[in-house]
Amino acid sequence: MTVTDDNVASTAAAAEATVPAASRGERFSSYDVEAFEVPSGREENWRFTPMKRLRGLHDGSAPATGEIEIDAEPAPEVRVETVGRDDERIGAAGRPSDRIAAQAYSSFEKATLVTVPTETKASAPTVVRLHGPGEGKTAYGHVQVRAEAFAEAAIVLDHVGSGTYADNVEFVLGDGAQLTVVSVQDWADDAVHVSEQHLRLGRDAKLKHIVVTLGGDLVRVSPTATFAEPGGDVEMLGLHFADAGQHQEHRLFVDHAVPHCKSNVLYKGALQGDGAHSVWIGDVLIRAAAEATETFELNRNLVLTEGARADSVPNLEIETGEITGAGHASATGRFDDEQLFYLQSRGIAEEQARRLVVRGFFHEILMKIDIPEVRERLEAAIEAELQAVGV
Amino acid sequence: MSSLEIKDLHADVVTDEGSKEILKGVNLTIRSGETHAIMGPNGSGKSTLSYAIAGHPKYEVTSGEVLLDGENVLEMSVDERARAGLFLAMQYPVEVPGVSMSNFLRSAATAVRGEAPKIRHWVKEVKEEMGKLDISAEFAERSVNEGFSGGEKKRHEILQMALLKPKFAVLDETDSGLDVDALRVVSEAVNEYKANNEVGVMLITHYTRILKHIHPDFVHVFAGGRIVESGGKELADQLEESGYVGYIGKAEAAAV
Numbered sequence: 001m002t003v004t005d006d007n008v009a010s011t012a013a014a015a016e017a018t019v020p021a022a023s024r025g026e027r028f029s030s031y032d033v034e035a036f037e038v039p040s041g042r043e044e045n046w047r048f049t050p051m052k053r054l055r056g057l058h059d060g061s062a063p064a065t066g067e068i069e070i071d072a073e074p075a076p077e078v079r080v081e082t083v084g085r086d087d088e089r090i091g092a093a094g095r096p097s098d099r100i101a102a103q104a105y106s107s108f109e110k111a112t113l114v115t116v117p118t119e120t121k122a123s124a125p126t127v128v129r130l131h132g133p134g135e136g137k138t139a140y141g142h143v144q145v146r147a148e149a150f151a152e153a154a155i156v157l158d159h160v161g162s163g164t165y166a167d168n169v170e171f172v173l174g175d176g177a178q179l180t181v182v183s184v185q186d187w188a189d190d191a192v193h194v195s196e197q198h199l200r201l202g203r204d205a206k207l208k209h210i211v212v213t214l215g216g217d218l219v220r221v222s223p224t225a226t227f228a229e230p231g232g233d234v235e236m237l238g239l240h241f242a243d244a245g246q247h248q249e250h251r252l253f254v255d256h257a258v259p260h261c262k263s264n265v266l267y268k269g270a271l272q273g274d275g276a277h278s279v280w281i282g283d284v285l286i287r288a289a290a291e292a293t294e295t296f297e298l299n300r301n302l303v304l305t306e307g308a309r310a311d312s313v314p315n316l317e318i319e320t321g322e323i324t325g326a327g328h329a330s331a332t333g334r335f336d337d338e339q340l341f342y343l344q345s346r347g348i349a350e351e352q353a354r355r356l357v358v359r360g361f362f363h364e365i366l367m368k369i370d371i372p373e374v375r376e377r378l379e380a381a382i383e384a385e386l387q388a389v390g391v
Numbered sequence: 392m393s394s395l396e397i398k399d400l401h402a403d404v405v406t407d408e409g410s411k412e413i414l415k416g417v418n419l420t421i422r423s424g425e426t427h428a429i430m431g432p433n434g435s436g437k438s439t440l441s442y443a444i445a446g447h448p449k450y451e452v453t454s455g456e457v458l459l460d461g462e463n464v465l466e467m468s469v470d471e472r473a474r475a476g477l478f479l480a481m482q483y484p485v486e487v488p489g490v491s492m493s494n495f496l497r498s499a500a501t502a503v504r505g506e507a508p509k510i511r512h513w514v515k516e517v518k519e520e521m522g523k524l525d526i527s528a529e530f531a532e533r534s535v536n537e538g539f540s541g542g543e544k545k546r547h548e549i550l551q552m553a554l555l556k557p558k559f560a561v562l563d564e565t566d567s568g569l570d571v572d573a574l575r576v577v578s579e580a581v582n583e584y585k586a587n588n589e590v591g592v593m594l595i596t597h598y599t600r601i602l603k604h605i606h607p608d609f610v611h612v613f614a615g616g617r618i619v620e621s622g623g624k625e626l627a628d629q630l631e632e633s634g635y636v637g638y639i640g641k642a643e644a645a646a647v
Contacts, residue, residue, distance in 0.1 A: 338485045341445075342485035342535075343498075344470040344473070345446075345469055345470075345472075345478075346470075346473055346495070346498075346502070346503070347470050347474045347499050348470055348498050348502045349502065350468065350470065352498065356495070356498065359489065359490070360487055360534070361488070362489070363488075363490075364489060
């Protein structure tokens with residue numbers, strides 16, 4: 001009986017603790033790690049995350065024991081530099097909004113700055129490869145990508161290797177800049193990666209932000225988009241594929257605080273195997289001042305096998321009626337028997353039919369990735385995922 | 392000379408609420424070169440017959456046999472049936488987002504023929520067949536059936552038949568949703584396929600109008616889950632006159 005009573009008590013406490021902030025706009029942010037309480041896992045912000053698998057990133061018990069190794073292949077027009085924490089450009093895109101991001105902000109020693117100079121069009125994609133600190137080691141990092149006024153470029157951040165890693169990534173777009181960024185999380189099986197990504201758009205700037213999560217034990221990426229001036233246009237695309245035991249979490253926040261901006265979110269995930277778990281949170285806030293906003297967000301998940309779980313929570317807050325359009329949609333489904341039957345009735349074997357359906361599912365996103373090298377690599381990675389379990 | 396024999400076929404539809412018997416002992420033999428029209432009122436089980444032959448997971452065969460040249464089709468998977476030479480032109484073709492028609496057709500042809508068709512011949516072949524069906528080239532790059540009109544879907548079903556060259560084709564209400572011109576185009580393509588291939592056709596329809604374009608050798612009236620009467624072309628004329636009233640006890644027209 002005592003056990004039952006205890007359960008009741010702790011359930012009540014949990015219910016109290018999970019009352020979310022009244023509005024996403026009121027979410028606390030700070031550069032100071034101690035300004036955040038240590039999360040217990042019951043908070044709205046953490047309730048889907050397996051806290052035990054964070055290896056202490058969230059409670060201050062994980063000092064840096066290694067470093068991220070970076071090698072960059074910049075386009076000739078693009079500058080890549082390593083700077084100290086005192087560089088005044090750092091922090092321009094936004095403040096950490098959870099304890100791990102603040103921990104990373106307080107803990108990194110060197111930051112990587114990628115700059116696309118004013119009115120410069122990069123002639124090739126810039127690839128920055130970030131190698132994890134190695135199995136059993138922890139590292140903190142900071143990356144800032146700056147597209148100055150009217151610059152145009154494509155940047156790939158490619159995360160590979162092992163270990164535990166927390167970072168902040170900033171994308172700072174000057175007026176009229178046009179930037180495509182791809183953040184690929186192609187970690188080894190042991191890796192834990194928690195990343196807050198800050199997207200800040202200047203006047204009439206255009207950002208295509210693509211998140212691709214394939215590997216890792218636990219990957220949690222939280223992109224927040226803000227607009228400094230009117231006319232910004234952000235497209236946020238995501239593609240993730242979770243295997244047995246993997247936790248992949250993507251928490252998006254688009255903060256429309258100025259008029260005449262656009263946001264379009266499309267995330268698609270596939271899951272297979274026991275304990276595969278994906279979480280997608282899509283918060284969009286249209287503040288009172290953000291008239292003529294146009295926003296749409298969509299999340300689709302395809303559950304390929306038993307034992308996998310997808311959580312999807314779209315959330316749209318609108319504080320003004322003077323908008324152009326706003327909408328969201330979310331759906332999670334299994335293989336469509338009718339589709340498989342149709343393909344098989346034309347002689348296509350079941351295994352190949354399943355692959356066609358999954359490839360078709362991701363096709364919409366892959367077509368939007370206009371960097372051929374990246375697209376081809378992702379197609380190959382999806383193919384490998386499918387082969388691994390014989391789907 | 393091939394044969395498709397359906398012997399005392401019983402099948403249930405399987406839903407969340409349980410199973411319900413739809414086919415109650417169907418007997419029919421079709422030989423290459425023959426066209427059999429299966430005519431019946433709504434809800435008589437015509438489409439179930441086509442799905443049971445093709446192996447749709449929603450239908451469970453409880454007894455009976457379907458033999459293709461003596462081989463039991465019911466023991467084959469859906470794709471094996473297609474590779475053995477069966478084809479079902481569906482009443483409601485399924486949309487498959489993100490899979491282009493050209494990729495789909497080539498994958499299907501590769502599977503059915505046992506090897507990938509040579510690219511240059513293939514392109515020409517597809518173009519030719521699409522031309523016969525008045526399908527414009529842009530459809531090749533569109534997702535399978537996605538956003539197609541009813542008529543466009545039906546044309547593509549017949550396109551698939553022409554490319555996969557089955558021994559037996561079941562055309563399930565291919566005429567429904569077609570306007571007069573489209574019906575003529577689709578019928579001509581079926582007739583041409585019949586003329587140039589040793590094929591047996593099972594033409595399932597509610598209405599007699601398609602039989603003016605595709606001439607059946609045999610006409611069967613399907614009601615209550617089985618064939619209740621068989622005859623020649625004259626049986627269709629009789630249905631045209633009097634509808635299905637004699638078979639189901641209430642008036643339901645077979646003429647348009």
